[in-house]
Amino acid sequence: MSRVAGRTDWAEDDDEDSTQLPPQQITKNKDGTETITTWAYRDDGKKVKTMRRIKKTTIKQIVNPRVAERKHWEKFGQEKGKPLGPQTDTTSVAENIAFRPVAGWKASTEDKEAEKKKALATTNTKIKCRICSGDHFTSKCPFKDTMQPEGEAAPADMPGDAPEAGALGGAGGSSYVPPHLRGRGGAGEKMGGKYERDDLATLRVTNVSEFAEEQDLRDMFSRFGHVTRVFLAKDRETGMAKGFAFVSYADRTDAQLACSKMDGYGFRHLILRVEFAKKAT
Amino acid sequence: MRPILLSGHERALTQVKYNADGDIIFSVSKDHVVCAWFSHNGERLGTYHGHQGALWTVDVDPTSTLLATGGADNTMRLWEVKTGKLLKTWDFETSIKRVEFSPDGRQLLGVTEKRSGHLGSIVVYEIDPDPQAEQTSEQSLRIVCDESKATVAGFSYLAQMIIAGHEDGTVSQYDGKTGELLYNAPVHEPDMQITDLQWAPDRTYFITASKDKTAKLVVTESLEVLKSYPTDTPLNSAAITPVKDYVILGGGQAAMDVTTTSARQGKFEARFYHKVFMEEIGRVRGHFGPLNYVAVHPQGTGYCSGGEDGYVRVHHFDKPYFDFLYEVEREQANL
Structure with a gap:
């Protein structure tokens, strides 16, 4: 009986334990670091164990x-009377700042980056052209008349496809016809607006170096005839070429000559591939 | 680079200064208190109490024994750095905008404000470097600026000359002994106040910052403008860095317009320019208000800035800062 009376209840025992915090423990690790374990009560009354490993x-x-x-x-x-070392009320460490001097630093570069980020965050959608993978809408693509969307077969290769799609779109087994394909029953119905380009004399140049400039291409291709238009697809963010370009000639025979001569031409450590641009649907 | 944030002041900082060895930073603000901090870890050594108004300026003598301050309570005071004891108070009719010790610490200069019938002036006192000694109340020199008031001033090498920047954008050179006006040069745009004047380590040239959004490097001897650093914001301060050939400019939108501009637009950044090529090489952001003063560690290992936001930010430069070279500099180094 006396033993029982002397011993406190196990429930009480536990209670006492929880009110008295264990003292701070410092253990030395093998690798020369120290682990400091401290216990504390949080505002909501819960006991928190903090383990900090420090290296001195x-x-x-x-x-x-x-x-x-x-x-x-x-x-x-x-x-x-304050102890040695910085006091937390007057001294703190701010967030890390990367400072790297560069020649020709421009305030605008930083501004633009911030703006770009903002624009991305607000729209949160990436616009990608299905024709040239540029960052504009497909309908705004400069090649919508000369190129077909990526991954889609050219109608020229499959003559029966276009009317079919126009009628029922039976090729895919679905009756839905995307808006941009509607009303394309035949070439004759198409509006031949001023934007229609003579794709017969347009070359598609691929495997172009990413450091290429439009002027380089113009210089190279104007050897074979009058070049009416050169378009070099560039990444808007980096300003680097994307690796492909379109070159239009006034005359198809010039284009043909250029195509035969320039295909396989080495330009800036890369071999150009030149072919006639395929007609868009 | 991880800045140390010193938050001992309750109001806008007006000046921060390193001592000659660069281990202590003194800061003054509009909250009437002077603080001394260790620059290596941001620990506050102590505070100096006694001023009854906003403080505009602080300077420490070359041996770090005496500290001079000036403020809007129309007094200039001398303190013992080690203990915070007030040693001497000089009373004036108007507030003190700038104090500076001579290179040998034997003379102290003060710039008084122009107000209510009193012309702006530059006064000089002889100082006894012993903190125990009684300091004189007698001015050894008094220069009255009757044309345009002086806003900043300092002693040239060997205290031969006194260089002052004026409210109308001119810089003038006075004889250090007689106070005679030797030159007056229109360095900045007319009627654009010169806000700061800081010396190169050997005091043969100095940099001025102005409200006309430029900072200029000027020769002490001839007041010839060597270099000009144009920016897009009114400048409050400019400093020359030893070791590396850079200058640091600080400024931002005027304090009264701050609440209407975002931190980004306000341009509250320390701007680094190459001293020789006059080209901006980078910026350090962090303050939420204009930078009122930038000071460089005398050994060129760091800098600190005091802002209108009431914080002092102490930066220790890291490797990229010291490694950066222009192509021509690199070629020169390899020769």
């Missing part, structure tokens, strides 16, 4: 004796 390194710094002496000066004023 002694940095020896040789300073001027005057400076060394000043480090041991007693604090005064509002700091009087």
Whole structure:
């Protein structure tokens, strides 16, 4: 009986344990680090165990004796009697700033980046052209008349396809006809607006170096005849070429000559591939 | 680069300064208190109490024993750096906008404000470097600026000359002994106040910052403008960095317009320019208000800036800062 009375209830025992926090423990690890374990109560009354692993390194710094002496000066004023080391109420460490001097630094570069990010965040959709993979709508693509969307077969190769799609779109087994294909029953019905390009004399150049400039291409291709238009697809963000371009000639025979001569031509460590641009649907 | 944020002040900072060894930073703000900080870890050494008004300026003597301050309570005060004890108070009719010790620490210069019938002036006192000694109340020199008031001033090498920047954008050179006006040069745009004047380590040239959005590097001897650093914002401060040939400019939208502009638009950044090529090489952001003062560590290992937002930010430069070279500099180094 006396044993029972002397011993506190196990429930009480547990209670006592929880009110008394274990003391701070410092254990030394093999790799020279120390683990500091502390317990504390959070605002909501829960006990929290904090484990911090720290590595202590002694940095020896040789300073001027005057400076060394000043480090041991007693604090005064509002700091009087405060312990050594920075006080958290007056001194804190700010977030890391990457500072890297560069020649020709421009304020605008930083601004633009921020703006771009903002624009991306607001729209949150990436516009991608299905024809040239550029960042504009497919309907705004400069090649919508000369090219067909990527991954779609050219109607020229499959003559029966276009009317079929126009009628029922039976090729895919679906009756849905996308808006851009509607009313394309025949070539004769198409509006021959001023934007229609003579795709017969347009060459598609691929495997172009990403450092290429439009002017380089114009210089190269104008050897074979009058070039009416050169388009080099560029990435809007980086300004680098995407690797393909279109070159239009005034005359188809010039284009044909250029196609035969320039296909396989080495330009800036890459072999150009030149072919006639396929007609868009 | 991880800046140390010093938040001991309650109001806008007006000036920050390193001592000659660069281990202590002194800061003054509009909250009447002077603070001393260790630059290596941001620990506050102490505070100096006594001023009754906003403080505009602070300077420390070359041996880090005496500290001078000036403020809107129309006094200039001398303190013992180590203990925070007030040693001497000089009373004036108007507020003190700038104080500076001579290179040998034997003279102290003060710039007084022009107000209510009192002309702006530059006063000089002889200083006894012993903190125990009684300091004189007698001015050894008094230069009255009757044309345009001086806003900043300092001693040239060997205290031979006193260089002052004026409210009308001109810089003038006075004889250090007699106070005679030797030159007056229109360095900045007319009627654009010169806000800061900081010396190169050898004091043969200095940099001025102005409200006309430019900073200029000027020769002490002839007041010839060597270099000009144009920016897009009114400047409050400019500093020359030792070791590397850079200048640091600080400024931003005027304090009264700050609340109407975002941190981004306000251009509250420290701008780094190459001293020789006059080209901007980078910026350091962080403050939420205009930078009122930038000071460079005398050994060129870091800089600190005091802002209208009430914070001092202490930066220790890291490797890319020291490694950066222009192509021509690199070629020169390899020769």
